[in-house]
Amino acid sequence: EVQLAESGGGSVQAGGSLRLSCAASGASGFTFRDYSLGWFRQAPGKGREGVSCIAPGEGRTYVADSVKGRFTISSDNAKNTVYLDMNNLKPEDTGVYYCAADSSPYQVRVAQALKAMDHNWGSWGQGTGVTVSS
8 A cells, every 4th residue: 555645734714825745655666667646626515526646657647627737736756746836826726735646657648538537546635625716
């Protein structure tokens, strides 16, 4: 199992920016580059939404239409860390953001084909809160 530790959430005004970080660690043999890493969010009273994901070994990424042009996902493979840069934040971006990891390196390809992220990921972080005020 992979352990995920998110950080970087907070409160900002509309139009502001935040950077979320997710540090991944695992048992002996864990290879960050072999996994898929992703970000999901859950707004108050709503279901969980896939936001963006990355295949660190390929550099392939997927970004949901709802945040395209405003959010960017990246990874630092040397630090086993994935980032979500969020710009031009809107009140509707408010929610708890969860980092997820999956041992399949193909989650990005699945998302690109389906135009939506699969929700069946192997490991989840505890979540970090983002509040955007108008």
